[in-house]
Structure formats: C-alpha cells, structure tokens
Amino acid sequence: MATAHPQSPQNIEKNPGLHSHHAVLQVIKEKIMEVNDRRPFYIVNLDDIVDKHKQWLAQMPRVKPFYAVKCNNTEPVVKTIAALGAGFYCASSAEFQQVLNLGVGTDRIKYGHPCKDPQDIKLASKQGVDLMAFDNECELFKIKRLYPSARLVLRIQPQDDEDVYKHGKMYGCALDQCKELLAKAKEMELTVVGVSFHIGGLCTDYMAYHHTIRLCRDIFDEAKSMDYNLNLLDIGGGFAGYAVENNPTFSDAAKVINMALDEYFPKEENFEVIAEPGVYYVQSAFTLALRVIGKRVLRSATSAKVSEQSYFYYVNDGIHGSFCIIKSFMADKLVGNFHVLKDDVQMPVYQSTLWGPTLNPDDLLAQNIQLPELDIGDWLYVPNMGAYTIVLASSFNGIAPPELFYFASDEITSGLGD
Structure with a gap:
C-alpha cells in the first residue's frame, strides 16, 4: 500500500515532561482545546x-x-x-x-x-x-x-x-x-x-x-x-x-x-x-487521539420488561489510516487499548463496537469491548501506536491522516539542528 502520509513537520515543541501517563493526557487535552472539532492527531515523545x-x-x-x-x-x-x-x-x-x-x-x-x-x-x-x-x-x-x-x-x-x-x-x-x-x-x-x-x-x-x-x-x-x-x-x-x-x-x-x-x-x-x-x-513513543463522530444505540429485549443497551461508535480514524495494521496481524493486540478521555472513571460501561470513518464495511476497530456511554465529540486515545501505523496509512475516501505533534527535551532539539 502506498504511503499517503506527508513528511512530518520539523517544528518540535519542548518536552513538557511526557515520561508520565498523566503528562501525555494533559497535552492531548491542551491540543483538543486549541482547535474546535480537531481531527485525529498523534502526540510523539522523542x-x-x-x-x-x-x-x-x-x-x-x-x-x-x-x-x-x-x-x-x-x-x-x-x-x-x-x-x-x-x-x-x-x-x-x-x-x-x-x-x-x-x-x-x-x-x-x-x-x-x-x-x-x-x-x-x-x-x-x-x-x-x-x-x-x-x-x-x-x-x-x-x-x-x-x-x-x-x-x-x-x-x-x-x-x-x-x-x-x-x-x-x-x-x-x-x-x-x-x-x-x-x-x-x-x-x-x-x-x-x-x-x-x-x-x-x-x-x-x-x-x-x-x-x-x-x-x-x-x-x-x-x-x-x-x-x-x-x-x-x-x-x-x-x-x-x-x-x-x-x-x-x-x-x-x-x-x-x-x-x-x-x-x-x-x-x-x-x-x-x-x-x-x-x-x-x-511503538511506545506515539499516542493517538481520535474523536467520536457518530453513534448508534442498539437495544435487545432480554425479557418482556427489560432491555439491554449497547452502542456502535464511529471514530475519525480507521483501518485505512492508523489502524491499517489491524487487517493483517495485530487485531488481537489492539483490542482493549482504547481509552476514554474522560475524568469520571466510575461511569457504568456497556458493550461497545468501534468503527472507522470510511464506507468500507470491514472498517472495524474493536467489537464487544466495554466502554462508558460516549457522545459525539468525545475523545479516545490509544497508546503504543508508533509502529507500522503512519507508514501504512492511505487516503481512502479522501480522509487525511492524523496530524503529528512532536515533543523533545532541550538537549534533543539542540542536537537535531534545523
């Protein structure tokens, strides 16, 4: 598959201390706040x-x-x-x-x-x-x-x-x-x-x-x-x-x-x-942030009075983008790596399925996983996404690849030059 991803920008921001999980999440939140309805993006810790x-x-x-x-x-x-x-x-x-x-x-x-x-x-x-x-x-x-x-x-x-x-x-x-x-x-x-x-x-x-x-x-x-x-x-x-x-x-x-x-x-x-x-x-240097762009509520009756609720969510990156590798040999390695960017961790969870943004019916990222109820506009993040993701992405359906934000310490940025 031809790589459609453009060469990465050379501007590298000073590292805000991305060695902690909390610091990465904080940077993701800051980037989301910078632009309304931002497309998916990576935080890269050099x-x-x-x-x-x-x-x-x-x-x-x-x-x-x-x-x-x-x-x-x-x-x-x-x-x-x-x-x-x-x-x-x-x-x-x-x-x-x-x-x-x-x-x-x-x-x-x-x-x-x-x-x-x-x-x-x-x-x-x-x-x-x-x-x-x-x-x-x-x-x-x-x-x-x-x-x-x-x-x-x-x-x-x-x-x-x-x-x-x-x-x-x-x-x-x-x-x-x-x-x-x-x-x-x-x-x-x-x-x-x-x-x-x-x-x-x-x-x-x-x-x-x-x-x-x-x-x-x-x-x-x-x-x-x-x-x-x-x-x-x-x-x-x-x-x-x-x-x-x-x-x-x-x-x-x-x-x-x-x-x-x-x-x-x-x-x-x-x-x-x-x-x-x-x-x-x-692999561990890249964290992907992606957004819920669609939602479907599924209900199945378990008795005359009780029904179970599950959800389909459509996100703005899929198997023709960062998850292309899921089609070949890593499907079972990625399921369970989707995390919700919400502060409330005590929310009830439901059976959920994640779909990518394209019209390909095989654009399936994860099924039957447990997630809290999400709304359109909510964000997920996936750690450990630096290997065989960007290089395999295509522009199917004309969907642009995620943006990349690089962070490094002063010592590294000075060593890289222009």
Whole structure:
C-alpha cells in the first residue's frame, strides 16, 4: 500500500515532561482545546526513543542497532535516531536516500531487502551503499551484473515456530542450501561478509535467538572451510516495543542473546554484531487521539420488561489510516487499548463496537469491548501506536491522516539542528 502520509513537520515543541501517563493526557487535552472539532492527531515523545536507545546500549553493548526505517519513517524520528549514532536497516532506495540526506554515512546503512529492484541496486551502487542481503541464486546474478563489488550478507531462515509474521516462507535461505549458495557466490567472485536472520515481529520465544545464533556459527565455520572470512552477524528484529504483562521483556531477550553471543561468537574473536530493531524504538513513543463522530444505540429485549443497551461508535480514524495494521496481524493486540478521555472513571460501561470513518464495511476497530456511554465529540486515545501505523496509512475516501505533534527535551532539539 502506498504511503499517503506527508513528511512530518520539523517544528518540535519542548518536552513538557511526557515520561508520565498523566503528562501525555494533559497535552492531548491542551491540543483538543486549541482547535474546535480537531481531527485525529498523534502526540510523539522523542525522548522515549532516546531512552530506548540508551536501554539498548546498556543491555546489549555488543550489538549495534540498525533501525528499521520501514517501521516509521517520519523525519523527526529518523533524524533523532541518526543523531544517536545508530545504523539503519533500509528496504528500498527511497529509505536509504532519506537516511543519506541526513548525513548518515554508508557504513551505517544496510540495504537489507533480500529481493531488490534492479533500479534500487543501481542507485545503491551509485551512492556507495554496499552492504546488502541475499538469500537465493537469482539475487546473486542480479548483484553480479549491477553491483559486483557489494558486500553481501546471507540471510537464512530462523529457527522459530512461534513468530507472528512467518517470514521464513517468503525470505531466507533454507539451512540445507546455505553451503551450495555460498559456493555459488564464491564461483561468481562475489564478496560475502556475514550471515543474518529475522525472527519476526512480536516474538515471545526469545530462545529462538539462541538457537539461530548457534546455527549461524555453524555456517560461519563451514564458510571458513570454503576460504571465506565472515565477520558480520545480523540478528534481525523482533523486539517488543513496550512491556506486556506475562510476556518476556526486552531485558529477557538481551540476556538470552548475550549468552548466545558469548558462547558462539565470543568477544575476543572480534565479530561485528548488528540487529534490526524497529518496533522496539518507536511503538511506545506515539499516542493517538481520535474523536467520536457518530453513534448508534442498539437495544435487545432480554425479557418482556427489560432491555439491554449497547452502542456502535464511529471514530475519525480507521483501518485505512492508523489502524491499517489491524487487517493483517495485530487485531488481537489492539483490542482493549482504547481509552476514554474522560475524568469520571466510575461511569457504568456497556458493550461497545468501534468503527472507522470510511464506507468500507470491514472498517472495524474493536467489537464487544466495554466502554462508558460516549457522545459525539468525545475523545479516545490509544497508546503504543508508533509502529507500522503512519507508514501504512492511505487516503481512502479522501480522509487525511492524523496530524503529528512532536515533543523533545532541550538537549534533543539542540542536537537535531534545523
């Protein structure tokens, strides 16, 4: 789906202390009061992204993060991550060009798409973006013809049965075909420098990293017997963007990964280790505010004298906007994340269904959830909306995307420049 969202504005307001839930809600209320009948909007806390980066460096110091631009490519976000010194995992020439335009060096960019458009390979060659992935023989022929001096990373299928996205069938070389593919690259006189894998988003079995890192070591050793000298390991993404009760945390993942690296890629061997976090960096930095624009009262008789009441609410953002991701793999992850922006928390609740603003009968955001009775003009908010929301939005029915309001501390805004 083409991204219809415009580039984000560069004006970043001083952070009013958005590290607390109450502070975010206060800013939402202030923005609502500024404009009558305001359209949906995001509150973006860039300090949250900085905190995530610091947490990463503290807990996985050996693993350099290469932010996955595809997750959220708004300019202040990418600019903030660039200023932090992170690398970038790019899936197209548009993405690596955006990063290059910010002054990021090519040594901080990986063109990680395993199946690249020939025109994009040509642009990568022209720009000097030489680190790129491959997972099949046909891709090698493409690279040999268009960018023979590229440094290549073999992407393998991960060892995980519980990932949500199931990338394995689409991308990644099967383990029993790696030796043959490396031999083909050697025959073609191409330079292979490392191995990568991608567990998949929303991974809850962090031992999958340990298992796959062990298999990568086997491939490194086999490649050495073929006169390769691999020195780069890319452990991909799959890191949670916020803590969920009863789910493993980022700290849990870091412990497993550090243990596997110490065992199979010890520090004294001087391997370079990178990762491709996307959701981890941006999900919790974005809070969406949206408004009730329509209402329907539903009544069903439970007896001759008593009737039960439920409600349909129509809001001004939907599955063709910020909730596009709901159509694919996150429907069950978003239900229950809708909160009412009302001070009275003691109100009775009713069975409620939330619909988006379009004429698509599938524009359904949540059903059979418990909410107090709302009126047209009331506001809801949804936290943790920074990942795969803005980038997937379209302009279906001519509905404009939400506005973005960025906040950052003085230290961050001064570091970002103009």
